Amino acid sequence: MATVVDDLGVPVLCYGLRVDFQGHLFPGSATLLALADEMREVRTICHCGKKATMVIRQDATGRAITKGDQVQIGGNESYVSLCRRHWRAAVEGDG
Ligand SMILES: [Zn+2]
Numbered sequence: 553m554a555t556v557v558d559d560l561g562v563p564v565l566c567y568g569l570r571v572d573f574q575g576h577l578f579p580g581s582a583t584l585l586a587l588a589d590e591m592r593e594v595r596t597i598c599h600c601g602k603k604a605t606m607v608i609r610q611d612a613t614g615r616a617i618t619k620g621d622q623v624q625i626g627g628n629e630s631y632v633s634l635c636r637r638h639w640r641a642a643v644e645g646d647g
Contacts, residue, residue: 573609598635606639
């Protein structure tokens with residue numbers, strides 16, 4: 553995509569999540585963060601009112617899942633956006 557921008561002069565817009573439910577960068581996101589000319593954050597709010605920068609994957613009972621494949625096709629209903637403090641509490645079992 554950088555080649556398209558630089559060599560063809562075509563603007564490219566990309567959207568995506570920065571980190572997975574384990575707090576790790578997606579490989580594609582890491583490359584985008586490294587090469588992007590400009591970044592804009594789409595704000596999401598945690599239940600506490602702070603900016604949500606993290607996401608948990610939860611099971612049917614609402615408990616945070618901490619292991620599994622980085623990408624799970626479908627199942628968007630099992631993801632919840634949280635601030636880092638509440639993400640840590642959820643994945644550490646305190647919340
Ligand atoms: Zn929060």
